[in-house]
């Protein structure tokens with residue numbers, strides 16, 4: 001499962017931050033999932049519970065924010081939000097869009113104690 005390794009990676013980053021702050025527990029983790037990342041939030045929730053066992057983040061709450069992707073039109077340079085890969089330019093209708101963001105999943109915020 002794609003989400004499992006991504007989630008594991010995020011938890012490692014979170015733990016590293018927490019240790020640097022001399023925290024003993026992570027109470028909340030907030031992540032952003034781009035609309036074009038192909039990552040399923042439900043799968044991340046599932047993976048989070050499994051991967052946080054015996055880590056500083058065990059029992060932490062997980063907040064997932066799904067963000068629209070951002071594309072730039074190759075024809076008219078308009079930037080527009082994209083919910084899926086088949087979305088065209090909102091200004092000229094072209095489908096030749098460069099994806100600027102929204103293909104990633106990233107750690108946004110965390111609360112530690």
Ligand SMILES: [Zn+2]
Pocket residue numbers: 073074075076077078089090091092093094
């Ligand atoms: Zn356009």
